[in-house]
Amino acid sequence: MSTGIDLAVSTVIFALRPGDAGRLVLSIPLVRRTRDPFEGRWSLPGGAADATESLAATAARKLAETTGLAPAYLEQLYCFGAPDRSPSGRVVSVVYWALVRADEAELAAEGENVRWFAADELPQLAFDHNLIVDYALWRLRTKLEYAAIAHAFLGPTFTLAELRQVHEIVLQRALDPANFRRQIESSRSVVPTGEHVTGGRHRPPRLYRYDGSVQLVDNGPLTSVAVR
Amino acid sequence: MSTGIDLAVSTVIFALRPGDAGRLVLSIPLVRRTRDPFEGRWSLPGGAADATESLAATAARKLAETTGLAPAYLEQLYCFGAPDRSPSGRVVSVVYWALVRADEAELAAEGENVRWFAADELPQLAFDHNLIVDYALWRLRTKLEYAAIAHAFLGPTFTLAELRQVHEIVLQRALDPANFRRQIESSRSVVPTGEHVTGGRHRPPRLYRYDGSVQLVDNGPLTSVAVR
Structure with a gap:
């Protein structure tokens, strides 16, 4: 046709x-x-x-x-x-x-x-x-700005500084660390793992992970978009 | 191919x-x-x-x-x-x-x-x-829930009750009138026209319109999607 x-x-x-x-x-x-x-x-x-x-x-x-x-x-x-x-x-x-x-x-x-x-x-x-x-x-x-996709660039665990860096690079502007921390923590899509970065630092940063219940790709009723 | x-x-x-x-x-x-x-x-x-x-x-x-x-x-x-x-x-x-x-x-x-x-x-x-x-x-x-598209169902001017009704029908749930009013007013995408519904009511409802600077369809760099 x-x-x-x-x-x-x-x-x-x-x-x-x-x-x-x-x-x-x-x-x-x-x-x-x-x-x-x-x-x-x-x-x-x-x-x-x-x-x-x-x-x-x-x-x-x-x-x-x-x-x-x-x-x-x-x-x-x-x-x-x-x-x-x-x-x-x-x-x-x-x-x-x-x-x-x-x-x-x-x-x-x-x-x-x-x-x-x-x-x-x-x-x-x-x-x-x-x-x-x-x-x-x-x-x-x-x-x-509205979905939790930045972590797709990161591994399963990351520091808040790493997550902020992803946002800064993609959005092409500096973000205030304290505001960013508050925003991420209130979104509840990121949760502390209870672990810290290993290595001999005096105050090693905390590690976070995404809450597994947050979908990376939300296609609603379309469930057949997976490639394998 | x-x-x-x-x-x-x-x-x-x-x-x-x-x-x-x-x-x-x-x-x-x-x-x-x-x-x-x-x-x-x-x-x-x-x-x-x-x-x-x-x-x-x-x-x-x-x-x-x-x-x-x-x-x-x-x-x-x-x-x-x-x-x-x-x-x-x-x-x-x-x-x-x-x-x-x-x-x-x-x-x-x-x-x-x-x-x-x-x-x-x-x-x-x-x-x-x-x-x-x-x-x-x-x-x-x-x-x-995040974009101002409900008014595409309405004419150029509408009351807040009409706008709330559009949301209620589409979302299939009742919305609290006072909360809805606050949410719409804080979004600043809806502005009062200064006029009221005509007809002999004692307290005729105010008429609103969408702020013309808010785009109905935001396609970013794609400007060629108009059909004519």
Whole structure:
């Protein structure tokens, strides 16, 4: 019925990776295109939709094939379908996104055609992928303010200083430590583990974890979005 | 490239319409299918994507053709792509949604094959359209609590009682009038017009309007989602 429309799937992955001088940088992995259109340009990992696979499964498979990354879940971001977004015919792209921890990001393949970029220093990407990343950044920043997703960047336990740092990097502004502590503690989504950071410090910081009853991805009645 | 996948566009429209005993009922318009698959079943208005039109424009056109409705904006809800959602081959559906005022809803065509249904009393619909409506309801209820979209159901001016009634119908619970008033007034998205309801009442209720600086649909960097 929809003759002449190709369906593609792409993924925006965010991680906090060490940059210059050890500062953490909000980063995304990109793949260099090896054929037209946009041969040589960097682009989001992805490819053609598969007739027998769910969209999320295709997104996960393409991501693993190109970057080696395997996030525990992907959330659908948006479906991009402007008629002029590809010069070689109509392509509608369903875009997924995920956050990965720094140690997961370390496992990603890097090479001539796969590289991490700072999210706010991207080159001119293929198709409308700059717009897609801008939208993903906006969603990340909007969502971070009301949902407990910052910990997706961290391990199972973390200090409040680490959690605050995640918020500061993503929101691109300094946060008052005392206010941040009050806000997090009143949200009740973060609970003390009762343990402290190990190592010979005089007053080692307390370790916290997210309350397991808080869902990372809340899709309401949609329960079938898991990629595996 | 994505051989064997058809792309469709559908729309969920919500309106508050008078039901039995004058009570307002959260309602959606459905279209009866006149061919297989699911011939005779009710379904969301929609149809095949068009190779030259934006997805939102196709959604708006199909909606106008079948129901006569023309919402001022459509927001993308989700892209549904489970491999088994259509018995006649793979169909991926990009779903839009909108809220319309009661007077707009009155203009909708109704007939043998187009009818309004109470959102919580739907028959078994074609495809996965019951799941789609459940998800749209969940999004509406979630969003109503943090965004100022209730007034999309109302005209340009309204009383606080009318606004509270919209919230009560959608959230399916009674709200305390005094608490509701405080919450709305502190949100600063609703401002008094300085006028009152006309008619010979001793203490006519004040009229309010939404602050024009509050966007109905906030899509961040996506500015191209308007349907016309």
